[in-house]
Amino acid sequence: MPTRFTATGWGALLFCLMIGSAWAEVVVVVSVQNPVETLSRAELSDIYLGRLNRLPNGASVVPIDQREGTSTRGEFYKKYLGITPAQVKAHWSRLIFTGRGQPPRSVPGDDAVADVVAEAPNAIGYLDPGPGLVDDRLRVVTVE
Amino acid sequence: MGDGGTVIGHWLHRLVAPPVLFTGIALLFLAVIWGTTLNLVAREHASAERTAAALAADVANTYEAQVVRALREIDTTLKMIRYNLGDAPAQEVLDELRHQELLPPELLFTASVTDARGDVIASTHPASEANQNYFPLARKEDDMVVGQTQRSEGGAERQLSFGRRIESAAGQVEGIVVVSVDAGYFVSGYDSGVLGDQGVLGLVGTDGVFRIRRTGDEVSTGGIIDYDSLVASNDIDNAPATVRHNTWDGIRRYTIARKLYDFPLAIVVGLSEAERLAPVARKERTYFWRAGTASALLIAVMALLGRLSWQLHKARARVLEERVAHAREVEYLAYHDNLTGLPNRALFSRLLSQGMQYARRYEKRMALLFLDLDRFKVINDSLGHDAGDELLQEMGRRLCEATRESDVVARLGGDEFVIILPEIIEGTQVAPVAEKVLAAVGRPFMLAGQEFRVTVSIGIALFPEDGEDEQTLTKNADIAMYHAKEEGKNNFQFYSEKLNTDSLERLTLESSMRRALVNQEFRLFYQSKQDMITGRITGMEALLRWQHPDLGLIPPMQFIPLAEENSLIVPIGRWVLHTACRQNVAWQKEGFPALSMAVNLSMRQFLDEHLIKDIKDALQETGMAPELLELEITESMIMHDMQRTIGILHELKKMGVRIAIDDFGTGYSSLSKLKEFPLDTIKIDSSFIGDIARCAEDRSLTEAIIELGKSLSLIVVAEGVESEEQVDYLRAHSCDQFQGFYINKPMPAAEFAAAVRKQRRGEANSGSSPGQPDSH
Numbered sequence: 001m002p003t004r005f006t007a008t009g010w011g012a013l014l015f016c017l018m019i020g021s022a023w024a025e026v027v028v029v030v031s032v033q034n035p036v037e038t039l040s041r042a043e044l045s046d047i048y049l050g051r052l053n054r055l056p057n058g059a060s061v062v063p064i065d066q067r068e069g070t071s072t073r074g075e076f077y078k079k080y081l082g083i084t085p086a087q088v089k090a091h092w093s094r095l096i097f098t099g100r101g102q103p104p105r106s107v108p109g110d111d112a113v114a115d116v117v118a119e120a121p122n123a124i125g126y127l128d129p130g131p132g133l134v135d136d137r138l139r140v141v142t143v144e
Numbered sequence: 145m146g147d148g149g150t151v152i153g154h155w156l157h158r159l160v161a162p163p164v165l166f167t168g169i170a171l172l173f174l175a176v177i178w179g180t181t182l183n184l185v186a187r188e189h190a191s192a193e194r195t196a197a198a199l200a201a202d203v204a205n206t207y208e209a210q211v212v213r214a215l216r217e218i219d220t221t222l223k224m225i226r227y228n229l230g231d232a233p234a235q236e237v238l239d240e241l242r243h244q245e246l247l248p249p250e251l252l253f254t255a256s257v258t259d260a261r262g263d264v265i266a267s268t269h270p271a272s273e274a275n276q277n278y279f280p281l282a283r284k285e286d287d288m289v290v291g292q293t294q295r296s297e298g299g300a301e302r303q304l305s306f307g308r309r310i311e312s313a314a315g316q317v318e319g320i321v322v323v324s325v326d327a328g329y330f331v332s333g334y335d336s337g338v339l340g341d342q343g344v345l346g347l348v349g350t351d352g353v354f355r356i357r358r359t360g361d362e363v364s365t366g367g368i369i370d371y372d373s374l375v376a377s378n379d380i381d382n383a384p385a386t387v388r389h390n391t392w393d394g395i396r397r398y399t400i401a402r403k404l405y406d407f408p409l410a411i412v413v414g415l416s417e418a419e420r421l422a423p424v425a426r427k428e429r430t431y432f433w434r435a436g437t438a439s440a441l442l443i444a445v446m447a448l449l450g451r452l453s454w455q456l457h458k459a460r461a462r463v464l465e466e467r468v469a470h471a472r473e474v475e476y477l478a479y480h481d482n483l484t485g486l487p488n489r490a491l492f493s494r495l496l497s498q499g500m501q502y503a504r505r506y507e508k509r510m511a512l513l514f515l516d517l518d519r520f521k522v523i524n525d526s527l528g529h530d531a532g533d534e535l536l537q538e539m540g541r542r543l544c545e546a547t548r549e550s551d552v553v554a555r556l557g558g559d560e561f562v563i564i565l566p567e568i569i570e571g572t573q574v575a576p577v578a579e580k581v582l583a584a585v586g587r588p589f590m591l592a593g594q595e596f597r598v599t600v601s602i603g604i605a606l607f608p609e610d611g612e613d614e615q616t617l618t619k620n621a622d623i624a625m626y627h628a629k630e631e632g633k634n635n636f637q638f639y640s641e642k643l644n645t646d647s648l649e650r651l652t653l654e655s656s657m658r659r660a661l662v663n664q665e666f667r668l669f670y671q672s673k674q675d676m677i678t679g680r681i682t683g684m685e686a687l688l689r690w691q692h693p694d695l696g697l698i699p700p701m702q703f704i705p706l707a708e709e710n711s712l713i714v715p716i717g718r719w720v721l722h723t724a725c726r727q728n729v730a731w732q733k734e735g736f737p738a739l740s741m742a743v744n745l746s747m748r749q750f751l752d753e754h755l756i757k758d759i760k761d762a763l764q765e766t767g768m769a770p771e772l773l774e775l776e777i778t779e780s781m782i783m784h785d786m787q788r789t790i791g792i793l794h795e796l797k798k799m800g801v802r803i804a805i806d807d808f809g810t811g812y813s814s815l816s817k818l819k820e821f822p823l824d825t826i827k828i829d830s831s832f833i834g835d836i837a838r839c840a841e842d843r844s845l846t847e848a849i850i851e852l853g854k855s856l857s858l859i860v861v862a863e864g865v866e867s868e869e870q871v872d873y874l875r876a877h878s879c880d881q882f883q884g885f886y887i888n889k890p891m892p893a894a895e896f897a898a899a900v901r902k903q904r905r906g907e908a909n910s911g912s913s914p915g916q917p918d919s920h
Contacts, residue, residue, distance in 0.1 A: 068251060092251055094332035097210055103249045 064125035162453035192424035200385035204400035234266035282307035331358035342416030484540030492554035514621035520559035578636035599634035669890035683740030770800035830864020
């Protein structure tokens, strides 16, 4: 499909740019079966803070978090949501206590994220794209 | 009833008086404004308090439910872990449970298992530190125990652990299942929107130790409080919160502390009183501010109205004052003489009658002085009315100075003044006052650049003896004054009954004198003058008599002074002049020789400005030859105003009239001045002639006068000659002519004509020796 190709091509380009940089860049990924290609920062933030469970196109979305203490997790929240892990904890603490939400399911690391997202078309996750992690199963979502 | 009505009316009147009315309205409005404001504030305050208390209760209910649910979840987790232990190693059990998502979110919660000694043998967070303060209690307690909050090493986390013991079938403690959570979890529901910055949420153990407490963003642990006093008294469900002073931070809050069912914990919820009441306090301030503004405005408006009303009141008062002042002025003018400022006749009359009433009641005496300036008419006529006015003003001042404050000085009009002396004891007390007045008036003063002296005649009447009513007293004082005039002026006279009689006569004369001219009651008598040598009649002197219808013939002495006073002398003198001239002309026509006719001029006549014209008229109308008319004036008349006299005399001389000085020797003529007067004749006063035989002094004076006359080329006439002896003496001393009883007395025209004819016949018949008088 031309669209698929185009999307993959864009993802590959972005990937190459990331590799080229000195820092390991955390990226947001979805299953290739998921049509989402771009998300706004606000949408991503809402999804991870439990305020949004459907994408703009109407499809449901399930965020996958990483375990507390991993460097990728800290990097992700800082880069995309602009908040610290302590703030994330306080946020969920209040939602859980008041019974208005549950935090995203968390998995041990980047590999686990890649596996879980690849298998669930409605899942969204983040990872530090180490060698071979972002393969045919996953697509990097552009966050604007 | 009437009294009550008046009193009520009086009060009503007082109430509507502007100051009272405006103050009253202002107070009423102020009362309404502040009453409403205070009521409103009280209600708002109460309402805010109720709302705060109810809100605190609501928050407490919600919080209680949330805490209980969270604790149940934790307890359920504990029980579930404990249940699954035994078959497999503890760590595997935990991992399996986690995999099955049966454990609470590991983001917050840590689940662990210890052995009987308390060492951790399995955990969802292996690296996490063991917190064992729950341990001793957990070993003993059958139920879930709550540990103390413990800070992690980094300090960011406050771990609170909940534990349940694991028992063997034999009841042996084999270990503890533990769930730890950040204590902040229990206060994460703190909502600033509801609780504000000073509210409180907290969990306190039944041991009185705060496991966690949050106020605003500040989270703390570990404070110890008196659990019983905080919780026990606040047990009732849904009861509104009460304001309490929170001992841990000293803030007053609507506080609810409630023990949780089944757990050794109590919740504490508090809403800061200051914060909850801040909006209402702001509102109250607004209300007070508005009320204050309204009050100030009201007071300002009322003050303005009050001021306006006051000004109106003042303006009215001023108008009233002006009216009163005007009325006073009018009254003053009505009762005062506007020239001198003294009381006028009307006020005098009132004061006199008042004084008399007073004197009558207290049996006092009083005196009335009636004053009339002497010679005022002369001054007024000769210097003009302005000078006369000035004189009167000066006199008014002097009279006031000469009397006491309590005496009344009034001007009745013209030159008449009166003085009332109230409260005298003796009539003699009046004399010094009168003398003082005479002296004060008699002082010289300057008028129109000349020094003048005026005198006054004073008549005094005493109350009650000289008159018991106003009119009588005034009239009698007037009579006394006339008497003073008769006594030579410049003196004072007391009234007496006799004066009254004289005065009555005088009054009769005065009133009838006016009629006399019209009724032709005046007569002229003629007395001849004879030549000393030839004895021939050379002329006659016309003498005035009054043939009164009731009183008979009245001599001039009795009515001439009166005529001088009331100015009738001028028309009378004019009549005399005309009559004398007409008679003379008649006799000439009858064939009499050219006899001269002497006519006396009075002072008033002489000073009258129409004198010259009157004489001219008389001469023209009668056709009398001027040289036959001889005008007789007295020495004192000449000396009164010499310049003027010389002027008049020259005028007369121009007309050809002859001039004689009457009564020469009695006045004080300056002999050196005498030659300046254009005179023709001097007449020696009869007083010298009468004693000429006996008194050497009179003889020498007579001789001197004759000498003087001769040296001035004047004709010298002797008056009042009564004997042959006198005639001889005078002839011996070269006196020219004489007149007197020796030859004839004054007689009516017919008799006089007869006498003349007789003499002429005698002359014609005998050619007898001249100088022989008719036999008497």
